[in-house]
Amino acid sequence: MQHTLPVIAVNGVIDAQVSPLDRGFAYGDGVFETCKLQNAKIPLWDLHKDRLIKSCEKLFIPIAIDVLETQLAELISGLSIADTQNAVVKITVTRGQGGRGYSVPTLVTPTIVIGIFPAVNYPPHYFSDGITVRYCKQRLSVNPGLAGLKHLNRLEQILARAEWNDGSIAEGIMFDTRERLIEGVFSNIFLIKNGEIFTPDLSEAGVSGVMRRFIIETIAPKAGLNIQVKSLYVDDLLNADAIFLCNSLYGVWPVANLIDEKVLSFPIHKITCSLQDLITEALAS
Amino acid sequence: MQHTLPVIAVNGVIDAQVSPLDRGFAYGDGVFETCKLQNAKIPLWDLHKDRLIKSCEKLFIPIAIDVLETQLAELISGLSIADTQNAVVKITVTRGQGGRGYSVPTLVTPTIVIGIFPAVNYPPHYFSDGITVRYCKQRLSVNPGLAGLKHLNRLEQILARAEWNDGSIAEGIMFDTRERLIEGVFSNIFLIKNGEIFTPDLSEAGVSGVMRRFIIETIAPKAGLNIQVKSLYVDDLLNADAIFLCNSLYGVWPVANLIDEKVLSFPIHKITCSLQDLITEALAS
Numbered sequence: 001m002q003h004t005l006p007v008i009a010v011n012g013v014i015d016a017q018v019s020p021l022d023r024g025f026a027y028g029d030g031v032f033e034t035c036k037l038q039n040a041k042i043p044l045w046d047l048h049k050d051r052l053i054k055s056c057e058k059l060f061i062p063i064a065i066d067v068l069e070t071q072l073a074e075l076i077s078g079l080s081i082a083d084t085q086n087a088v089v090k091i092t093v094t095r096g097q098g099g100r101g102y103s104v105p106t107l108v109t110p111t112i113v114i115g116i117f118p119a120v121n122y123p124p125h126y127f128s129d130g131i132t133v134r135y136c137k138q139r140l141s142v143n144p145g146l147a148g149l150k151h152l153n154r155l156e157q158i159l160a161r162a163e164w165n166d167g168s169i170a171e172g173i174m175f176d177t178r179e180r181l182i183e184g185v186f187s188n189i190f191l192i193k194n195g196e197i198f199t200p201d202l203s204e205a206g207v208s209g210v211m212r213r214f215i216i217e218t219i220a221p222k223a224g225l226n227i228q229v230k231s232l233y234v235d236d237l238l239n240a241d242a243i244f245l246c247n248s249l250y251g252v253w254p255v256a257n258l259i260d261e262k263v264l265s266f267p268i269h270k271i272t273c274s275l276q277d278l279i280t281e282a283l284a285s
Numbered sequence: 286m287q288h289t290l291p292v293i294a295v296n297g298v299i300d301a302q303v304s305p306l307d308r309g310f311a312y313g314d315g316v317f318e319t320c321k322l323q324n325a326k327i328p329l330w331d332l333h334k335d336r337l338i339k340s341c342e343k344l345f346i347p348i349a350i351d352v353l354e355t356q357l358a359e360l361i362s363g364l365s366i367a368d369t370q371n372a373v374v375k376i377t378v379t380r381g382q383g384g385r386g387y388s389v390p391t392l393v394t395p396t397i398v399i400g401i402f403p404a405v406n407y408p409p410h411y412f413s414d415g416i417t418v419r420y421c422k423q424r425l426s427v428n429p430g431l432a433g434l435k436h437l438n439r440l441e442q443i444l445a446r447a448e449w450n451d452g453s454i455a456e457g458i459m460f461d462t463r464e465r466l467i468e469g470v471f472s473n474i475f476l477i478k479n480g481e482i483f484t485p486d487l488s489e490a491g492v493s494g495v496m497r498r499f500i501i502e503t504i505a506p507k508a509g510l511n512i513q514v515k516s517l518y519v520d521d522l523l524n525a526d527a528i529f530l531c532n533s534l535y536g537v538w539p540v541a542n543l544i545d546e547k548v549l550s551f552p553i554h555k556i557t558c559s560l561q562d563l564i565t566e567a568l569a570s
Contacts, residue, residue, distance in 0.1 A: 006385075008305050017302035018310055020293050020398045025303055026377065027439035028313025034385070059440070060447070090385055092311070100319070100375055100402050102439065102446040102470060113305045117385050141426030142462045146440055153438035154312035154387065155344070159430060161387040162345070177427045185387060 024094030130256025309379030415541025
């Protein structure tokens, strides 16, 4: 029997539910990954897996990654071929069931939820012509122990995303409580200035994205470029020659317009285009 | 039929489960209350309810408080008389089911989970002789938009509570990332110095506890005392004449020992004892 999307499995059981005692529900005590499914495979799976394992280590959640990979493969194998061509996979791992308080249970059996959702149909011109972004008022908190992790404590993103309803605005730009530029609500950010590329240091706030890592470690070097990771501020943004965002689902979007007191326009830089081309090429192979 | 503890109801249905698409599970998108159940009633329910309503407002979760109160009353009415005498009620309200992303659904049907758990048997000498506390390395993040709320993003508390296993340590003291004294992992904190009482300002970090509010607004005035809410630091803690902690379950615990480089001992102040007496009296009536 083939499943229709969305299909969601809890610990390998399709359509199962989770306990209200699950620590994911009680405290956001877990992590997640959002991945693209393309030709029945997850591009950059090794990077997703690496972040998942490291995040679980940091939160000392004893994830059995082989069990997770088996469940994932089984779920994908139950899809129609059409659905495997282009979909979204969301993997959530929590510390499983626990008692009422914050203490970590002595025996932890993590909960693994794998959901496969229809692809998001972003307008193709986001990729080619760039997007319009705005600033978010909501700040990201500074917390070195949790920075970088894609954990389940996401109220800041929810409040930030709720700041606008205007469908012409594709993303919101977020700063931390120390007014450092950090990321988009669901993207990482890069600035181009005088032919150099910069991206915010995420050691104190933000989510260390898989596509961001792929660009820094693989794509930029292929293009003969070096990306500088450092603290950036609003002035760096305003003085940039060009801006682009990235995530695992959409790849790279140039920023065409930034809504400040007035709308600031940015050109689509040839570096952005060449990175887009290199990513498309790398993920097609 | 009488239920045995714990008994947990999801949207009024005992032993029901929650969807993996629930935003509480996905993002910690919700709030909770932990209350004492005593003689079939929740002491300070009006304050719990007030915080719940205000927290939901701040997160724009459209909670139907009358529905919640009906479910709570029904659940309590199903308990044995013995269980109603002394138990713990945990109420969780989330934004309900949603899609994959951070965007708030157009139509929100909150999930209400009410659990009644056996009372925690804290050693009686915690109340009379005071407790031993330690510092937590984990810092609380600064976030004015979320400060004060008892929301479901609790990874900081989980990491803090996981720092010690020594059963002789009853609580951990937490500072924010700006090194301000904020609270205990599951308590609020007060300092006594030269007959004056101080408690940390929680407008940028921390949970605004119901017992803390009751002490500030009702109990301290009854004792002819005024409590000063302000920014406090580690030196204020070290130079205090006495320290006490509070929450809705245990009331007030004096701090007898603070583990610093060496163990610092604090006396049990007569102010602490008189506040304990006034709380006991107020909640018995």
